[in-house]
Amino acid sequence: MNPVIETILQHRSIRNFADRPLSDEQIRTIVECAQAASTSSFIQAYSIIGVKNKEVKRKLAELAGNQSYVENNGHFFVFCADLYRHQIIGEMEHMDVSASLESTEKFMVSLIDTALAAQNAVIAAESMGLGVCYIGGLRNHLPEVCELLNIPQRVIPLFGIAVGYPAQAPDKKPRLPFQHIYHEETYRQDRTEFEKQLGQYNEVISSYYQKRTNGKRDDTWTEQMANMLSKPVRMYMKEFVESQGFNLK
Amino acid sequence: MNPVIETILQHRSIRNFADRPLSDEQIRTIVECAQAASTSSFIQAYSIIGVKNKEVKRKLAELAGNQSYVENNGHFFVFCADLYRHQIIGEMEHMDVSASLESTEKFMVSLIDTALAAQNAVIAAESMGLGVCYIGGLRNHLPEVCELLNIPQRVIPLFGIAVGYPAQAPDKKPRLPFQHIYHEETYRQDRTEFEKQLGQYNEVISSYYQKRTNGKRDDTWTEQMANMLSKPVRMYMKEFVESQGFNLK
Structure with missing residues (x-):
């Protein structure tokens, strides 16, 4: 196993x-x-x-459902799907680009572009010994x-x-069986x-929670979902x- | 620079x-x-x-706009946003999950989940000395x-x-200026x-194409977009x- 694969497989979300x-x-x-990631037709749509400002991070934490690690971390990145620059480019080049920008296709492209860049950022940060946590809670508000x-x-x-120096070492969460994800x-x-595959996975997840919570929690993945x-x-x-x-x- | 960051920054799409x-x-x-990537609320929505079958790859190549490297490669992966298993889970657990699954929010979650997993796959493959090319052309049909x-x-x-052993060593394509992407x-x-930033970037891209095509091509990024x-x-x-x-x- 090379150091890159090791870094990738070592991933766990850090919340402290x-x-x-x-x-x-x-x-x-x-x-x-992040920028080195592939981008659809070179569109770079993100x-x-x-954010370093403590007060802004505090407000973001509140909006994300009071997750303390949105406020307390080494740095906070907000990843945005971005077609604003392409709107300006249309104006600069005197071409009508609005139908493209408003399409579901370009909505998808901008989401995928942003996520590819973000995952590169995450792997890079983890390779430096930093921990990360994705904060989907921003989409609450x-x-x-x-x-x-x-x-x-x-x-x-x-x-x-949220990125920073880890102050915890959580367990790795078991993923769906290979055969269930890969066709x-x-x-x-x-x-x-x-x-049958889901049943087997349920047992894995249930015992993961039992072990992690000293028996207080034993829900299965299908129940949780x-x-x-x-x-x-x-x-x-x-x-x-x-x-x-x-x-x- | 550690080997992970080196791998990430070395990325270029391989088409041969x-x-x-x-x-x-x-x-x-x-x-x-791919599976080790973060997933929104543990949903694993991909x-x-x-695909190994040569005939199927040939058909996919045709559908993707006759890109030869969709047919000729070491392996071809198709990454899918997937809420089918969650539909089945709803039936298994006797709960109505359709409003969730049909929401724009979960559409976004499934796209982001899939892209995070894909980028992990790409970095892992590249770390093994393999080359990759994302094929958005599948969305043509x-x-x-x-x-x-x-x-x-x-x-x-x-x-x-498309993944395989590289038979070419293309140049790295310069990305938008740091200050333009990072706020x-x-x-x-x-x-x-x-x-002003776009103007500077246009010069970079224009000379990149000139150099790469022996002067045959000199379009700017904003023109191209x-x-x-x-x-x-x-x-x-x-x-x-x-x-x-x-x-x-």
């Missing part, structure tokens, strides 16, 4: 950081690694906002996040990444096999992304 | 591969690395289809791709990744500064993702 900021050089390297960070039309903050040649739709998904959240999202000029046609 | 398949062990490691790969409702193939504290909306975006593509996407049960509410 030492009180020590990242250096400007660390931040720059992380962003440059921006990254780095995107209008407020946009106002706080001066975010224009054609930009959507997708998630934050050979075509997508398998064998319901019996499917439920069904409970979560039976309560729809962030149902304002469709209207919001449309109001930002995305996903309209 | 030696005629040598990946081993099953390589494939497994790449998929396990699947990966690995998604209904046909779905039929070919037996893909059910609540699954969207987002892109392919400190809040999103900068200074139009003058913005256009405006030309591309003035011709909307894949405008069937909104309807298609809705027909797959995504992005409906």
